[in-house]
Amino acid sequence: MPLNGFSPRVIIVYHSGFGHTAALAQSVFDGAREGGAEVTVISAADMTDADWDAVDSADALVFGSAVYMGNVAAGFQSFAEKTGARCMAGTWRDKVAAGFVNSGAKSGDKLHALNSLAIFAAQHHMHWVSLGLTAGWMSAGGSEHDLNRLGFWLGAGAQTDVDADPDDIHPADLRTCRHLGQRVATVTRQLVAGRLATTI
């Protein structure tokens, strides 16, 4: 396969009750597109048969959720629980995975939700991709406009005031999600190239 022209298939599956996490999913989409991937965004609450076929054939899945009651939202967990048969069959084995979460509080126990996403990916025998950014906003020279301003490593973490409009997501969080999308596209391309090389 000529890898120069190869576009990995990346799908973002997210749950957003009020549109804030959906805006972040769009930034992951933009980043993955910039990274050369063929990208689709799917709402976990509205999966069609065609959507299930698409996730089953994707090279990478990026999971996203609003944080509700200290964990991924029920809408995301409902999607996750529908994948039990795929989990047993290993349908998603060795796909790339990554995640992003968004909460109202600065911490909001986002790490707990990211852990849930990473464990979900591990149950599917996927390869989890970290955020790949140094923590921002942690020195006198730092600011809330730094990439990874909230200092996550496992995935992207965003904070949105509970009374904010979905158009008012913090720009640094949008850029951080964009970075995650780019990184997933790059890592997926590397993994596919590596598989080809080792097969040869």
Ligand SMILES: Cc1cc2nc3c(=O)[nH]c(=O)nc-3n(C[C@H](O)[C@H](O)[C@H](O)COP(=O)(O)O)c2cc1C
């Ligand atoms: C039922 C519910 C539970 C929530 N629980 C948390 C929480 O545990 N921690 C937190 O920081 N924010 C919490 N929030 C705030 C949301 O995470 C926040 O408003 C987020 O931006 C919503 O994203 P969405 O519009 O994509 O659903 C909660 C909101 C709702 C509606």
